[in-house]
Amino acid sequence: MYGNDVIDPNEPLNAAETGAYDAAAAHEDQREAIGSDFDALIAADQRIEPRDAMPDTYRETLIRQIAQHAHSEIIGMQPEGNWITRAPSLRRKAILIAKVQDEAGHGLYLYSAAETLGVDRQELLDRLHDGKQKYSSIFNYPTLTWADCGAIGWLVDGAAIMNQVPLCRCSYGPYARAMIRVCKEESFHQRQGFEILWTLMRGTEAQQAMAQDAADRWWWPALAMFGPPDTGEAAKGGHTEQSMAWGIKRFSNDDLRQKFVDMMVPQAEKLGIVLPDPHLRWNEERGHYDFGEIDWDEFWQVLRGDGPCNAERIEHRRRAHDEGAWVREAANAYAAKQTIRENEKESAA
Amino acid sequence: MTDAPEGATERSWPLWEVFVRGKRGLSHVHVGSLHAPDAEMALRNARDVYTRRQEGVSIWVVKADDVTASSPSEKDSFFDPAGDKIYRHPTFYDVPEDVEYL
Amino acid sequence: MSTMRNESLPGAAENTGAAPGDKPYAGYLLGLADDAMVYAQRLGEWMTNAPQIEEDMALGNIALDLLGQARGLYPYIGSIDGSGRGEDDYAMQRDERDWRNVHLVEQERGDFADEMARLLWFSAYQVELHTALTGSGDDVVAGVAGKALKEVRYHLDHASLWVVRLGDGTEESHRRMQAALDRVLPYVAELFDDDEASVLAVDRGAGVLPSSLHDRVEGRVAAVVAQATLTLPDGSRWRSRGGRSGIHSRPMGYLLAEMQHIARSHPGATW
Ligand SMILES: [Fe+2]
């Protein structure tokens, strides 16, 4: 241990730095013994690959899930992207550019995985732009101060990693492989967020207040990122059961949320940040932290499109895409001309 | 400038499969795909998308349409015949235990 | 290569590095650093706004390279001008009149063709600049240039690929690319002005005379423009001046306001 006033670089700060990641990323191929029957492969916890036979509903569910995940990465560039020009130091500016760039990369890895299922990225983007496919509601909250970049890295990337580590052993091979790549990169995101808050909490009074305010605003939305309750009574009629059976979901929303809370509370204490939940306390009996009730009405409202930034995020994305149309067309036109020129050269030779 | 040939304004750029050689001595490994208008741009984009952390020393890009893949239903006829050619593997051969450097 | 170095860096052999308190030489280096810094700031605006997600990433990489170049120079400049300032003192705490970048890099972000026109000129300039500076008698500058050269070659390549595709693409892209080349031109000549600081830097064997780079830079740009079926406009109109002596254009003040406002709202804070 390093004492209380530095971050111990060897201590895991997020789920990608724990054994869970290594366990998820390791995978033993037994296909030789099992053959290529979908149900048998799933039952034996084996990977399904793009050209394998698979039920239509499995394919559709995956396309929807991977696309939504990809959209979240791309839309997720915006809340922090708009701080690149305002980052308060050059070191922070460089880190932020690299981080937002990573999110673009994650989006591309995921669209690439979705495309192995027979959809085109353009189709998926159209569905995003038309509001037919969703992205994570967390990005419909505004980033009001610099400390929000810290809170997003610490809490939002932290929660995302918690969600994503189990997906490294998702039954669909290309998705699992994309997630392994993503998780490896994500842990830097969470660390830089923690470090932003750490620095603020050791700074001026105004900086401390800024950090506390950001944590106040992002804590509950981060908990909601795990999705609605899906254990006990709440599980009935949900997607969780089928997705679990297919190996495209490994833990219930409630399990992951609990793990996240258990991981974050000690980190908040270290930071000196008070999490905005009066019911938060260690439950000796359960061996977990108890926490308060999430305001699901608010969650559903944001999901339906009534969040502070829903319209803005889609509008931004659509504008960038539309403004780029002439560029993409030009590149296609040039490629087509080049092909013709090469063919002419060949036939002349 | 000539007019754009037909088909030039199709909606999206073609898909390219990306292969990266992690370091000298290793094979190129498939890492994913991306969209680009032509091979030159595909290579460039692959560098930015798949090797931001020095993950590679060499990149191949192949138009996804140009990849011919074996089908899982043909798996038996493709790969099983190799299964009984155990003499291709060094473990097939019995040699005296005290022979070195084998 | 060797003849070029001798041309642009007379006296390189007897140079002995920088003496503290050398304001004119610091001013020369500040020009190099501020160009990279301000352009990085502008390119950062493209994140989430590029025509394709792959291009967000490419422009992000270029911004990161330029930011790195500036960060490599600022602390060194702080040791030369005797102020001991660090990178954030230079980037976040200086007023407009103290910035020494050319107007080209401070202009507002236009459309994608505008950016590629600017990147083509600026990266062609930087390729020649850093090629010459690798022979600088100042080891720190030579080191920064050596690293930067690899980066800016890639930037030039990127801009060239796009200018060719836009110029020789569709009718609309041809028109827009040509218009962008026309718009950027008045800001190009300033890159090659021999101000007092650069002349002094050349005298001490550490710098390169901007005017000596002009023909090679223009040659590089002209080749790309020709391949793109475009024409290089002639430069008979108004042209920008004054960046190297801290006289800037309207967008600069807004750029600084945005870049500096958090740091300046919290005097003495660390981030
Ligand atoms: Fe991500």
Ligand SMILES: [Fe+2]
């Ligand atoms: Fe992230």
